[in-house]
Every structure is written in structure tokens, then in C-alpha cells.
Amino acid sequence: MAVHTVRSPATHLHTGTSRNISPSHRNPNAAVGLSYRSPKLRRFISVSSSLREGNEHGEENSVRALEVNNIPEESPLLPKPLSSNQLAEPVSNGSRVRVAYQGVRGAYSESAAEKAYPNCEAVPCEEFDTAFEAVERWLVDRAVLPIENSLLAVRHCLLANHGVNLDGLRRVLSHPQALAQCENTLTRLGLVREAVDDTAGAAKLIALEGLSDAAAVASAKAAEIYGLSVVAEDIQDDSDNVTRFLMLAREPIIPGTNKLFKTSIVLSLEEGPGVLFKALAVFALRQINLTKMESRPLRKTPLRASGGLKYFDYLFYVDFEASMADEVAQNALRHLEEFATFLRVLGSYPVDTTML
């Protein structure tokens, strides 16, 4: 599935390195699940999902919030990313919903937060763990987490400093997912890829360092924020390039039955013929539609020996179309509990029914 991520925790750009950091949910090499990315995540419940990112393309590229030279690293105009050692400090309590995201201003995750909670205060964080901890410690109300390539429109641009054109470019910096989503274009341009924490972070770095041989794959909004030129737009390989985000909260929302809800669960099963079939049957028997299923190896104990044989142990992540307030969903999970070796409800949330 795509609800999985993880490499080592992210390191923020201002550490000065451009290295591969961010947990990359869709990275086929990432061998662990969402709930493994951070042990903290296991304590969160997803409350809302399927949020589409805003398409920043309608905005005027010539409008520049800040010129390059006006962006000192610690500009008071830009929110400073929260770092884990700041988590002890209380953050002011306004009435606006505060949503933590990993990255800097102009990241797609920020757009997703604003889409999910219009007028929210989006709080940039250096790392995913920082965002999760900020929720846990009541510094923010939600954390936003990009989890997979499906659902929300993401239109990437190639951003560079003014006066730099395509011919002068040698390198391209961005989040690994964004680089992967623009693979064909970047190959055609012959650019060397460099992975950084987030798309907007790449734009910021290029602006701050005045790089003339490098471009960033990021949004048009990031170009405005960091005073860069858009040298190419819509560079994603797939015109339907979309990302799914989850909003994580401390407490589960009380699911309703008044609109379409989805529920996400995670489970593990005994090894044996037909066990997975039985698990799926608890939903099929009750006409509950499964929208997603993915298995990820158990990180700490991926191998189990039994009867002289070795088995891989898996966690199965399943999304189904029903609310935990629906009796039929409760019955299905009660049935599943009879033979699942582990079962956990991650949360029920309203399905995003807005058009792409």
C-alpha cells in the first residue's frame, strides 16, 4: 500500500546538506509501514483524508512575495520550522486550527493543510516526528501526512533563479517523490537529481544560495514565496499526478453515518491456506467495499519459524467504505477479530467527495 514510508527520519535543509532524507511513502525500497515510520504515529488516528492539493497554477508567476536577496535564512517573514528541541515550548493558543506539516513554506503539504482546514495556521516542521510530537503535546491540533500517489492533483514546475534558463541547468533538487514524478522530463533535460527534504525547501535553498546551475521541482506558489522564476511548468510525467494526504489528530473523531465514511485498519494474520481469503470475506459477506489493501513486512520480527519453515510476517493495511458507527462495520471487525492475530482501527473519516 502506500500507507508506508520510511527511511531514517528527515534532516532539515538548513543542516546544509542536500541528501536523501524524507520518508518516502511510495519508495519501493522503503520496507516499512506508516505505523513504523515513527512509533509515535501508532498513537494517532487519522481523521480526514483524500484531500486535494490546491493547484497553484492559476496564480500569476510574476507576482513575487519576496525577492531572493530579501530572504535571509532566519527571515521574520517566514515561519521558522519547528524543531524537536522546541517542542517543550508552548505555542500560542489561538482559535485557528493549527496544522503541523513537514517542510517549509510553499510545500505541497502546506497546501493540503490549508485545503483541509481553510484559514488554519500551517506550522512548518523540520521532521515528521516533530510534527507528530507537536500534536501529542498540544502545540498544534493536527499533523498532515502525505501517504501515497493517488487522489490529489500535484502539478510540478521547474524553478530557477532569475536569468537562469533551461540550457544553463545541470542539477535539479527536490523531494524524492517529486523527482520520481518528473523522471521523464528530468532525464530529457539531462539533469542530475539531488534529493532534499521537501519541494519548497529545494526552492528556498536555490534562492538563498543564488545557485545558477540548479533548479527545483516545486510548486508555482514556492516560486512566488522564494522569488524564483518558473522555467517550465507541468513537468510531471503523469498529467493525473496526485497525492493523498492524511490529517492526524490526538483523538479519534466520532464517526457519523450521515455521509460517506472510510475506515482504515491494520491487522496481522496467522500463516495458513485461505487465511487472507477469510479476512477479506468478512467484508465481502457484508457488502462492504474495500478501497485499498497493502501488506508490509513486520519491521522488528519479519521472519517467523514454524514447523521447520520460515515465514515472513506481514501487517495488512486495509481501507474500507464504512464508518465505525455503522453496525455492519462493527460486525465485520468483530468477525475479523475471531482469527486476526492483531487488529487496530486507525480511524474513520469522511471521504473527500470534491471533484479533482
Ligand SMILES: O=C(O)C(=O)C[C@]1(C(=O)O)C=C[C@@H](O)C=C1
Ligand atoms: O515536498 C513537498 O512539498 C511535500 O509536501 C511532500 C510531497 C510528498 O511527500 O509526496 C507531497 C506531494 C508531492 O507529490 C511531492 C512531495
